Amino acid sequence: MSVVEVEGLRYEYPGGEAALDDVSFSIEEGERVALLGPNGAGKTTLVLSLLGVLMPAAGTVRVLGETMDEEHAFDLRRHLGLVFQDPNDQLFMPTVRDDVAFGPANYGVSGEELEAAVDRALARVSATHLAKRAPHHLSGGERRRVAIAGVLAMDPAALIMDEPSSGLDPAGMREITDLLLDLPQTLVLVTHHLDLAERLCDRALVLDSGRLVHDGPLVDVLSNGAFLIEHRLA
Amino acid sequence: MHIPDGFLNAATSIGTGVVAAGGIGAALRQTGKSIAVDKRVPLAGITAAVIFVLQMLNFPVALGTSGHLLGGALAAILLGPWMGVLVVTVVVGVQALVFADGGVSAIGPNIFNMAIVTALVGWAVFRLVRMVTPPTRWGVLTATFLAGLLSVVASSVAFSIQYAIGGQGGAPLPAVFGAMASVHTIIGIGEGVISAAIVGALLSTRPDLVAGAADLRGQSVGSSRGTVIVGALLAAVLAFGVAPFANPNPDGLERVAIDLGFMDEATDPATATSPLADYVVEGLGENALSIGLAGVVGALMVALVAWLIVRGMRRGTPSR
Amino acid sequence: MAHRAWYAARDAVSVSQLHTHTLYVHGHSPAHRLPSHVKVAALLVFLLGVVSTPREAFWAFGAHAAVLAVAARTAQLTAPFMVRRMLVEVPFVLFAAFLPFLGPDPRIEVLGISLSQEGLWGAWSILARATLGTGAAVLLAATTEVPDILTGLSRLRVPAVLVAIAGFMVRYLDVLADELGRMRTAAAVRGFRQRGRGALRALASVAGSLFIRAYERGERIHAAMVVRGYRGVMPQPFASPAVAADWSRGLALPLVGVTVAVLAVLL
Numbered sequence: 111m112s113v114v115e116v117e118g119l120r121y122e123y124p125g126g127e128a129a130l131d132d133v134s135f136s137i138e139e140g141e142r143v144a145l146l147g148p149n150g151a152g153k154t155t156l157v158l159s160l161l162g163v164l165m166p167a168a169g170t171v172r173v174l175g176e177t178m179d180e181e182h183a184f185d186l187r188r189h190l191g192l193v194f195q196d197p198n199d200q201l202f203m204p205t206v207r208d209d210v211a212f213g214p215a216n217y218g219v220s221g222e223e224l225e226a227a228v229d230r231a232l233a234r235v236s237a238t239h240l241a242k243r244a245p246h247h248l249s250g251g252e253r254r255r256v257a258i259a260g261v262l263a264m265d266p267a268a269l270i271m272d273e274p275s276s277g278l279d280p281a282g283m284r285e286i287t288d289l290l291l292d293l294p295q296t297l298v299l300v301t302h303h304l305d306l307a308e309r310l311c312d313r314a315l316v317l318d319s320g321r322l323v324h325d326g327p328l329v330d331v332l333s334n335g336a337f338l339i340e341h342r343l344a
Numbered sequence: 345m346h347i348p349d350g351f352l353n354a355a356t357s358i359g360t361g362v363v364a365a366g367g368i369g370a371a372l373r374q375t376g377k378s379i380a381v382d383k384r385v386p387l388a389g390i391t392a393a394v395i396f397v398l399q400m401l402n403f404p405v406a407l408g409t410s411g412h413l414l415g416g417a418l419a420a421i422l423l424g425p426w427m428g429v430l431v432v433t434v435v436v437g438v439q440a441l442v443f444a445d446g447g448v449s450a451i452g453p454n455i456f457n458m459a460i461v462t463a464l465v466g467w468a469v470f471r472l473v474r475m476v477t478p479p480t481r482w483g484v485l486t487a488t489f490l491a492g493l494l495s496v497v498a499s500s501v502a503f504s505i506q507y508a509i510g511g512q513g514g515a516p517l518p519a520v521f522g523a524m525a526s527v528h529t530i531i532g533i534g535e536g537v538i539s540a541a542i543v544g545a546l547l548s549t550r551p552d553l554v555a556g557a558a559d560l561r562g563q564s565v566g567s568s569r570g571t572v573i574v575g576a577l578l579a580a581v582l583a584f585g586v587a588p589f590a591n592p593n594p595d596g597l598e599r600v601a602i603d604l605g606f607m608d609e610a611t612d613p614a615t616a617t618s619p620l621a622d623y624v625v626e627g628l629g630e631n632a633l634s635i636g637l638a639g640v641v642g643a644l645m646v647a648l649v650a651w652l653i654v655r656g657m658r659r660g661t662p663s664r
Numbered sequence: 665m666a667h668r669a670w671y672a673a674r675d676a677v678s679v680s681q682l683h684t685h686t687l688y689v690h691g692h693s694p695a696h697r698l699p700s701h702v703k704v705a706a707l708l709v710f711l712l713g714v715v716s717t718p719r720e721a722f723w724a725f726g727a728h729a730a731v732l733a734v735a736a737r738t739a740q741l742t743a744p745f746m747v748r749r750m751l752v753e754v755p756f757v758l759f760a761a762f763l764p765f766l767g768p769d770p771r772i773e774v775l776g777i778s779l780s781q782e783g784l785w786g787a788w789s790i791l792a793r794a795t796l797g798t799g800a801a802v803l804l805a806a807t808t809e810v811p812d813i814l815t816g817l818s819r820l821r822v823p824a825v826l827v828a829i830a831g832f833m834v835r836y837l838d839v840l841a842d843e844l845g846r847m848r849t850a851a852a853v854r855g856f857r858q859r860g861r862g863a864l865r866a867l868a869s870v871a872g873s874l875f876i877r878a879y880e881r882g883e884r885i886h887a888a889m890v891v892r893g894y895r896g897v898m899p900q901p902f903a904s905p906a907v908a909a910d911w912s913r914g915l916a917l918p919l920v921g922v923t924v925a926v927l928a929v930l931l
Contacts, residue, residue: 348790348793348794348797348798349711349714349715349793349794349796349797349798350714350715350789350790350792350793350794350796350797351790351793351794353715354712354715354716357715368823368826372823372825372826375825376825385825385828385829385832385898386832386882386883386885386886386889387879387882387883387886388829388832389828389829389830389831389832389833389835389836389882390832390833390836390878390879390881390882390885391878391879391882392829392830392832392833393832393833393834393835393836393837393839393840393878394840394874394875394878396833396837397837397840397841397844397874398871430825430826430829431829433826434826434829434830434833435833437826437830438830438833438834440801441704441801441804441805441813441817442687442805442810442813442834443687443805444687444749444750444798444801444802444805447711447794447797447798447801448707448708448711448797448800448801449708449711449712449714449715449797512719512786512789512790512793538871541869541871541872542871542872542875544872545869545871545872545873545875545876546872546875546876546879549876550876550879550880553876553879
């Protein structure tokens, strides 16, 4: 079964201009997909539509076979763990432990089960020792790892990473890359960084001006210089 | 403006605290319906953080006190009056408990003066001025400026009344009122200018973030007439409340403020020659009523003059 | 006036970096370990005693000070630390210092200066109480991390909405102070000088952009909450109640203060 299936998706800005136009693709379990495109191509809009934060003007999004609509958005979005570009936007609870617990607690997990989920997620990103700390006292790499733990605690089927390398030094970036290579979840990597995509993914979706201009092996994109320049990827 | 412990007596602190709790309760009821379904809790928290940062912009003031932005009128215009009350309440509460700024036993008066009075009076002024100004960017900015200015003056009047009722130390009331009102008229101008600048910047880039200007985008402002009346009544109560201490002959400090042209009679500290007890009976007479009325008229005149000034400025500036 | 505001704003950035750092001091003292809501309640009880003590009862204020000193010692806080953190009350100390000169008759001669008796009493009363109050508040803030203070408030039945707003506010103070600092640097490297006619306009535009950036961050935070299942109610993941022993330990000292106050009123 596809983890995500998108058909004829269209999203319009309040003025009526299309941010996404007739976008269709599907992502199977265990795939590692790079979502590429220049600034303003519609990547963030697409991601927020997958999670039902934005509702499309036309077309459908299905998550694990179920159609995303107002009614099912709450239940469905827990299967897609979105990690934001700036961890400061995501770590809003007073302590790391509370923040990691935020997701599962919203889905009714409590007591020992909650503690276990939090401990497991923190251990998965090697951040057990940070549990009691306040998010704003963490380094950039630590924040990124804790943010990932916050979605892992919800046990999602897929992980959607928005520009995971931003704000990281080379060592921090290597840590995150290694961690992402190690996780079993389906991965959608939203990025400008072709080298990062190359290390983590084998398939690429390329968006430009709201349209899907490539869906296929990443190597095809990387080896086509004219295509890269045409769509401002290099 | 943050009152420390021991500045007011216990009865005054507690009494004002009860009133403040009532105000917070009303604000919770008014916001309770919508708060759960939209993004106003995080936005309110962010606004509180911004106001906290802006409150650090201190104006050095006479008598060892310092003034700073209060932000209540601004919060009300951006988020609606009752959310504004909650936001500044949180700012004041965190300052007392986390930063030891402002007495914990005086938290009632501090919330009343800095959160409730500023947000509700500011909102009432804002709405009333908008009724008589054109529904344009400049109308909104004029209203914001006056709301900021008068909210600060109202807040200082509230403090003065509390000091007159239960203040420690026998500072002569004329000096307290004079210092408070004249200084806060000046601070109020700063508050008005900065509030208007922020609202102006938002109107240019993100007009959807200014709740008080929703009508410019063809939406309803979504606040009842009742709230405006509550704010206006609060302003009137403060104007009349200060009257018993007032004497029509202003002394030097107030003279300065009046000469500056931004001071109205109601908030005129004027002079009290003896403690409250001697004045209560006399004060309820004709004199108090007339001074209170003069205050209301004065406030309207200030509003008119400021509106004309801003109109003049608009003529001189190319519209954007 | 406008210029002054800008100077203040300029200075405030360095100050803000200080101020958004809370007063908390890391430690493991009994005062640190006490549940936060017990500490908040203890602070309120103690201050109730302080503000109810008649100003003539010098001995009672001495006793209050002793209670505070014992508490500070329990918290392993030093006298220099306490004094430094209490400087926030300085403006009101200055106000109090004026009272003996401004107060009403009768006046008394002290070292050849005529001072108001009532003013002297007022100055003493404000100084004593504000000092005790600030000291007690510093004690709470120094031994309790901000998230714990918020949890404590919510256990004391402070409405959840207020606690949630406070949580967001505290979380983003540092982020905002950093943002303000970056904007100032950006203005400075383009040769902006904080003088002249443009100063107020500059302050206003800084404040305006700060607000917009903050709002946009608020919207992103909201999206981040929604994707993790937020539906308008903040979860309280790990709440644990205080036990009776915590209450008796926490309230012992402040109750001494209240007893002192009651005795001072009666005697």
